[in-house]
Amino acid sequence: MNAAGLPEGFGLRDLRxxxxxxxxxxxxxxxxxxxxxGHTTPTVTLNTYVGYWPDAVDQTRTLVDSALSCTGVVPTGTR
Known part of the structure; x- marks a missing residue:
C-alpha cells in the first residue's frame, strides 16, 4: 500500500x-x-455504519416539526 502513498498499516479493510x-x-x-x-442484508450495514447517519434523526425531527407547525416549509428531498 505504500506505493499508493497510503500510511503504513493502511489496508484493504480501511479502504472499504x-x-x-x-x-x-x-x-x-x-x-x-x-x-x-456486498453485505448480505441492510442490517449488517446498519450494525457497522449506523453512527455515520446521524443527520437522519435531525431530518426526522425537521419533518415532524414542519408538519406540526404548518409552516408550509417542506424539507428538501421529501417530495
Missing part, C-alpha cells in the same frame, strides 16, 4: 470503510451502501 463512509456522507441510503459493500 473509507468507501462506505464516502457513500454515506454523499447521501447514499442504507440499501445502496449495502449493495455497494
Amino acid at each position: 470503510h473509507y468507501f462506505a463512509t464516502v457513500l454515506i456522507f454523499g447521501g447514499a441510503n442504507v440499501k445502496t451502501v449495502q449493495l455497494a459493500m
Whole structure:
C-alpha cells in the first residue's frame, strides 16, 4: 500500500470503510451502501455504519416539526 502513498498499516479493510463512509456522507441510503459493500442484508450495514447517519434523526425531527407547525416549509428531498 505504500506505493499508493497510503500510511503504513493502511489496508484493504480501511479502504472499504473509507468507501462506505464516502457513500454515506454523499447521501447514499442504507440499501445502496449495502449493495455497494456486498453485505448480505441492510442490517449488517446498519450494525457497522449506523453512527455515520446521524443527520437522519435531525431530518426526522425537521419533518415532524414542519408538519406540526404548518409552516408550509417542506424539507428538501421529501417530495
